Amino acid sequence: MTVYLDFNATTPVDPRVADEIVHYLVDEYGNAGSRTHELGQRAQKAANRARRQVAEVVDAQDDEVIFTSGATEANNLALLGLAPEGDKISRRHIVSTAIEHKAVLEPLARLDKMGFDVQLVDPGPSGRVAADDILAAVRPDTLAVSVMAANNETGILQPIEEICQRLEGHDLWLHVDAAQTFGKELDPLRSHRIDLMSISAHKVFGPMGVGALVARSRDYRRPPLKPLMFGGGQERGLRPGTLPVPLVAGFGLAAELAGKEQAARHEACLRYRSAVLAGLAPLQPVIHGDEQFTLPHVVNLSLPGVDSEAVMLAWRGIVAVSNGSACTSNSYEPSHVLTAMGVPDNQVRGALRLSWSHMSPPADWAEAVDRVRALT
Structure with a gap:
């Protein structure tokens, strides 16, 4: 074998998660947007429960979880969704690292073509970027910093906690691609200095095709994101489309199990x-x-x-x-x-x-x- x-x-889907998915595929198959009957209402309750389960793992509020198709979409929404704000306030500098997943590097390349100044920090032989180098790259016109929680190829954890501590007081937006550490390394992702966090369910024994962008409020202000798609107004108008309740419910349970275990x-x-x-x-x-x-x-x-x-x-x-x-x-x-x-x-x-x-x-x-x- x-x-x-x-x-x-x-990762394979946890059997407990698979049972949850099948339940909402076969038995509770309502549309979460259908609020006029019980099946739709129960679907909405399942989605709300999943939002809470995901939020609890990273110490976020339920309404700060935006369901997406996965971390790649969440990365795009976080980075490209900030671009209009950067144009509005004339802050077009972004700091990231040379070891990011292509799901971050390619949106950054798109921003570069749009006139943004993207600065990538090298890690050195350790595979770990230095917080000093990240902070040294920050300028008055820096809109955002994007650093992955752990590298997908090497497994090297990046100094997210130190970066969070040293960015206290900075008004730039901090984005973390947490696809490889969500539900695995709990404490770093609970920092409220992380404004935007990308997650995929299928990295934590949940189903493929669902993930989330956690968009934390800071000083009662949500990250000023603009949607990349339009039509329907779901997920606070940032990610339109019918919620895939079976996948979302499975994601929620996978998140809860990961946190507990x-x-x-x-x-x-x-x-x-x-x-x-x-x-x-x-x-x-x-x-x-x-x-x-x-x-x-x-x-x-x-x-x-x-x-x-x-x-x-x-x-x-x-x-x-x-x-x-x-x-x-x-x-x-x-x-x-x-x-x-x-x-x-x-x-x-x-x-x-x-x-x-x-x-x-x-x-x-x-x-x-x-x-x-x-x-x-």
């Missing part, structure tokens, strides 16, 4: 990490990024003398791993993340990402090692 080790790409899941992932590194130790892997800041369920590494594509082929039937971001493209491109970290080209070409969960079964690492050795 192949052991799935690509949880940063997507976070500590146990974290410990299980740490134990699995030890097994992964011990199993691959005979191959002398080169680990990318500072391990003290790495999520417990991720490792990015290169195996000396072998190409990642060859290793993935050799490991078929044993483990399913990745050599980059599954969310970016169907074709492999050299990692912009590892390149920004200064990783040598030969190691970039050989890089593999292994990501597991609290319920991952053991893998046959002895066989995996033998197969790699057969390649050299």
Whole structure:
């Protein structure tokens, strides 16, 4: 049996969450916008409950949760949705990092074409940007800072708490792409200095196709977002369209379970990490990024003398791993993340990402090692 080790790409739906989704697909199938009958009212209650469940994980208010199709849409709404405000107040400078997911980098590229000045901060070999460098880039005309909570390729946690503390008193807007840490690293995302936060359900054992933008009020003022789509006025007029109640309900339950079970899941992932590194130790892997800041369920590494594509082929039937971001493209491109970290080209070409969960079964690492050795 192949052991799935690509949880940063997507997670399976928790059986408890699947039951919730099916219930609202088959039994409670009302439209949350239909307020004239009981089925619609019950659908609205389910959506409201899910909004509360998501909000509680990050210590937000229910009405600060805007449901989207996922973190990519949330990133676009957060960044492009701020553009009209930037034009209005003549603040067209944005600070971000060179290791962001393409779901952030591509909206930033769009803003650049619109006349905004986008400044990307490099991380250095650790894979972690320095809060000093982020703050040094801030100018009087900075509209927003956007820093991911953890990198999707390396699992390196970024200094969100320190950035939040040091931005106290600044009136710029802080956006965090939290797709990889929502429900996993709880405290950093509870900072009320984070104005905008992007989340995907399918990274936390919920369904694909649903996520959220958390838009926190600050001093009783909501982030001045403008919608990217129009028609219907749902989600406070920022994200029109019929709410997918089954997906939203599943997302809500997945969020609640993640918050309640976070500590146990974290410990299980740490134990699995030890097994992964011990199993691959005979191959002398080169680990990318500072391990003290790495999520417990991720490792990015290169195996000396072998190409990642060859290793993935050799490991078929044993483990399913990745050599980059599954969310970016169907074709492999050299990692912009590892390149920004200064990783040598030969190691970039050989890089593999292994990501597991609290319920991952053991893998046959002895066989995996033998197969790699057969390649050299």
